[in-house]
Amino acid sequence: MKPNSKTPQDRPITLALLAMGGEGGGVLADWAIDMAERNGFFAQTTSVPGVAQRTGTTVYYLEFYPDDGISRLGSHEPILSTMAMPGEVDIVVASELMEAGRAISRGFVTSDVTTLITSTNRVYSMTERTALGDGRVDSEAILKSAKDSSKKLIAADFAKVAEDSSSVISAALFGALAGSNALPFGKEHFIAAIERGGVGVKSSIAAFEKSFEIASALIKSEGKTQSSAVSVQIGSKPVNPGEISQEEQSKIINDPTSVVGYKLTNLAAQVKSEVPESARVMVINGIKRTADYQSTKYAERYLSRVLEIAKIEAQDGNGSGRLLNETARYTALWMTYEDTIRVADLKTRRSRFQRVNAEARVNKEQLMEVREYLHPMSEEIADTLPTPIGKWILRTKVVTRSIEKITANGMILNTASIGGYLLLYTLARLKPIRPRSLRFNLEQERIDSWLGRIKTLASTNYDLACEVAECANVIKGYGDTHRNGWRNFTFIMDELDRIAANTDAAVRVKDLRVAALADEDGIKLRALLSL
Amino acid sequence: MAERSFATEVGKLRASEGEEFFGEGILAVTKALLQSGVSYVGGYQGAPISHLMDVLGDAKEILDELGVHFENSASEATAAASLAASVHYPLRGAVTFKSTVGTNVASDALANLASGGVTGGALIIVGEDYGEGSSIMQERSHAFAMKSQIWLLDPRPNLTAIVDSVETGFKLSEASNSPVMLQLRLRSCHLHGRFIAKNNIKPKFTLRDAMENPVRDTNRIVLPPASFLHEQEKVTKRWPAAVKFIQDNKINEFFAEGAADFGIILQGGLFNTVIRALQLLGLSDVYGNSKIPLYVLNVTYPIIDEEVVRFAKDKKGVLLVEEGQPDYIEQNINAVLRRAGITTALHGKDLLPVAGEYTPAAVIKGLLEFVRKFGPELLNDEKLPAVVKPSGDKPNSINSVAPTEQIHGRPPSFCTGCPERPIFTALKLAERETGKHHVSADIGCHLFSILPPFNIGATTMGYGLGAAGAAALHDTSSEKRTISFMGDGGFWHNGLTSGIGNAVFNKNDGLVVVVDNAYSAATGGQDLLSSASSSEIRSTKHPIERAVRGVGVEWAKTVTNTFKVGEMKKMFKDALSTKELGPKVIVAQSECTLNKTRRERPLMAKKVKEGKRVVRERFGIDPDTCTGDHSCIRINGCPSLTIAANPDPMRKDPVAAILNTCVGCGLCGEAAHAAVLCPSFYKTSVISNPSPWDQFKSKLRNFIIGALQTGIEKRLSGIEA
Secondary structure (H helix, E strand, O other): OOOOOOOOOOOOEEEEEEEEOOOOHHHHHHHHHHHHHHOOOEEEEEEOOHHHHOOOEEEEEEEEEOOOOOOEOOOEOOOOOOOOOOOOOOEEEEOOHHHHHHHHHOOOOOOOOOEEEEEOOOOOOHHHHHOOOOOOOOHHHHHHHHHHHOOEEEEEOHHHHHHHOOOOHHHHHHHHHHHOOOOOOOHHHHHHHHHHHOOOHHHHHHHHHHHHHHHHHHHHHHOOOOOOOOOOOOOOOOOOOOOOOHHHHHHHHHOHHHHEOHHHHHHHHHHHHHOOHHHHHHHHHHHHHHHHHOOHHHHHHHHHHHHHHHHHHHHHOOOOOHHHHHHHHHHHHHHOOOOHHHHHHHHOOHHHHHHHHHHOOOOOOOEEEEEEEEOOOHHHHHHHOEHHHHHHHHHOHHHHHHHHHHHOOOEEEEOOOHHHHHHHHHHHOOHHHHHHEHHHHHHHHHHHHHHHHHHHHHHHOHHHHHHHHHHHHHOOOOHHHHHHHHHHHHHHHHHHHHHOOOOOHHHHHHHHHHHHOOOOOOHHHHHHHOO | OOOOOOOOHHHHHHOOOOOEEEEEHHHHHHHHHHHOOOOEEEEOOOOOOHHHHHHHHHOHHHHHHHOOEEEEOOOHHHHHHHOOHHHHOOOOEEEEEEEOHHHHHHHHHHHHHHHHOOOOOEEEEEEEOOOOOOOOOOOOOHHHHHHHOOEEEOOOOOHHHHHHHHHHHHHHHHHHOOOEEEEEEHHHHOOEEEEEOOOOOOOOOOHHHHHHOOOOOHHHOOOOOHHHHHHHHHHHHHHHHHHHHHHHOOOOEEEOOOOOOEEEEEEHHHHHHHHHHHHHOOOEOOOOOEOOOEEEEOEEEOOOHHHHHHHHOOOOEEEEEOOOOOOHHHHHHHHHHHHOOOOOEEEOOOOOOOOOOOOHHHHHHHHHHHHHHHOHHHOOHHHOOHHHOOHHHOOOEOOEOOOHHHOOOOOOOOOOOOOOHHHHHHHHHHHHHHOOOOEEEOOOHHHHHHOOOOOOOOEEOOOOOOOHHHOOOOOOOOOOOOEEEEEHHHHHHHHHHHHHHHHHHOOOOOEEEEEEOOOEOOOOOEOOOOOOOOOOOOOOOOOHHHHHHHOOOOEEEEEOOOOOHHHHHHHHHHHHHOOOOOOEEEEEEOOOHHHHHHHHHHHHHHHHHOOOOEEEEEEEEOOOOOOOOOHHHHOOOOOOEEEEOOOOOOOOOOEEEEOOOOOOOOHHHHHHHHOOOOOOEEEEEEEEOOOHHHHHHHHHHHHHHHHHHHHHHHHHEOOEO
């Protein structure tokens, strides 16, 4: 498409931009308009920000019409629309994947005309963020429909590009727009517009150049085919760092001892001989976790618990290894419940200090301090102490009250200071007394009764046993959240004891588990149980 | 100081005869006012005309040169009343506000103005907040024009047409001694385009002339018998004068008259949408050369009977494209045709949507149906645009392959670092102990509380009417008290009297929270009486607590840092339980973060450059102690507090995480404390240009802590390979 090749019968070039408040969508629109007008085009942009500027979605709509020699300002102007017509949008630019999905469901993206340029990063919606479990939508599904519904697709993580060049996403998207060749302007015109804009020119152009390369590469690789051949690997959910590579997995499966330290070699060897391949990775992670949490002896206890399930899996399993895997997962998580000792232990490690530094982007010339927001309740303190003392504290109102007085408004602890660090460090060194603590023994009882249920059920109803294993996931968090989780768990277990014999018991327990994670106060769960 | 500065753009307002003017619709309207020799401008901010107020605020220098008085009116009623200056004096005045909400507030003054009539041109520029992106009830300003007999202009959405209509509006107003309303649609306000400028005009008759030679004429005052005279005048003198002016100046446009025996009557504001629809159906070119006769109503009230008759007379059918409901124009035109005994079929809301925005899709569907009826031979079914193709031939994704279940709504919410969020965090936590209360909400950013994660607020009755909305729920025998919210904007707009004064007078014991973020924030951060910043053109720093005590409130407290969630929570509990009678007023004070960061960020950068010690704070979450229950998000909802993939190889659920956009407002930590959440939150303070003492401390710390950490790693070795 060249300028001046238009006839009055052609409609203008149309572009819709979907961005969120504060992403500089307006800046991008202004650049584009300025560029077009400098090149003799009639250009128009409109937006409907309203209060959407407050983090909501804003749609900018732009139209461009070349100077065809007969147009004249004021007397003979092309009529430019202020709203997008579904099926007539040549270019759609989306600053985020769900916004691309929104453009598609509004009919802005069509397979016969539209070049869709979208960043594949996710800015999670409130619904996704407030879920008690994993509420994330399926990014792959959006990406698939993006491929199916566009003529050309340019999808990449332009948010990252922007961040890497310490710029904003609008600059990166402008580069992608240039690289897509969807507008009849040369790269130099785009850059000139940014320069005339005069704000953050250097970083903007850096981001522009990077994404220009990405986009042109994608366009070339894709050619002019109807269905986009661009492949973007982002996983059904954002890639989980916990999901390790195939090579690593096979390494663990074939030689577990190679991935553990000398203290765990024997246990790892035992894992190799007694745990089926399908569950080895999980169990190895489990012994590491429990050893790190308490001691090698504790890891042995973990393994013995898991091996009992391994036997059952061997007898009654359906080959999936689901029961063993899930039980191994939640036994480890439950055995390493978060108490003050654990928290102090994790917060005082060098690896943690390094992570925090990196996250705060501290450079050589800068110093950093870290202040922890801690709020120990008298229960939590009693929990970590030897059972008799713990019980005494909880019994003695005077003590509990005085503790609450001290901790009422929580404490802020500077872990970077020597005093603050020593306090946490000393707490972490209380590990040896943990096994004699109130909470420790309570949790072990709970774990065993849960495992007991699983074992008895497995032989008669494998699926039900699996569901019961996964129910452990409803117990999480601290303080009230943990208390509510435990309450919901007991609700489900009581119901289980009533319905265990039913054929649909597994389905029922699954529904209850999902309901328990639907809201904090257990409203949905109570409704299902008609409590 | 407003959120957006037009300091650079206002230079364009000096553009002279023949110069090409590039810019936003709002800026163009301002230029048009100056080109029309306006003497005074007033108004009240609110999308979509907030920027018009901001532009004028930044244009002080130019306005002074031209002797134009500009006022940030206290309310739309104030703005409308200020047009009284044009009743006796040949002064051109304009006021602007959001419609219909602003017009509702202004209608008392507008009715009085319209009754007595005007000498100088009086222009009311309304930003019609209708359709996508609107934040208010969906109504039409048209009704106000009709009831008070104010002429209503609805220009075609391009800058040339809009600028012309401002100047025509003043002339029409003077020719018919009636106020004129200029309706700017949402998109027209934010429309970027260009037009040929004219010179600015300095009014010959000045405000000073008026003040020094006062005039009065009891026939212009709304009091019997004059008021009865006014009603007669409206129909015998002013209406005919307006009709004559509109016809003589050909303000309404006829296109392609006689090109076909059917045609389209449309509101000027819909012209571009209709032309695009026609073009896609092959019935027009891009310049609007239509194959179908068009009658464009750039004046939508009054309807010019003669013109309607002329257009409809020899046609089989006419389609009226009128957006919104009720269908005032359709009823009007039906009456005109009936009276003239014309049998032409009038179509409108039978083919087009009865209610809702006239999007291109809606319009083209109606048009197609209409043309099929009267001129099918003009259509080429092979070449129909995708949106009206039979479903089979549609390309993806019109009605197909849309990932609907993956798309969540993304309503606006409190910004990162917003000082209003902690107020609702505190209330949510307080209600966990006190139980739920009836909460009456108000207009402003604080209204986002009705959305997740807070879900607080039952009704909103209008700007500043939060407290008034709770007035009737008043029964002293109840243990519970009502809670109502009000922003500082709404408070000064009318809330002080309509809400606080009313509660004092009627002995209401409820709690009123006045959210004082130092600006009229939701409308774009304009200054208010209580703004903390000093302004050379306005008088600020008038405390809200003093005002409420002035009207008789005894229990009044001001919180100067809303981020102290614990304190806020306690204050809520006190206010809801105290034995003291009368309204309890909490002024929750903290500066809007948008304005604050815009002011402070450059200063900080400057200090760092200068080598001064600067501490930057932000929050973080330890992923290994986070159990992924997200209860922190459910009492916070900050855009920077989100979720991330869990780095733990054994956990499935995503962890909570804090983005780099965090401004370190502190809510995460305060909430974690107040709600006794979890120990995962930490605040990092990054010190740039550290002092020697900082350096010494950190050396010592690194030495000791480093040693201990090596010890920890020794103990851990043997677990990891």
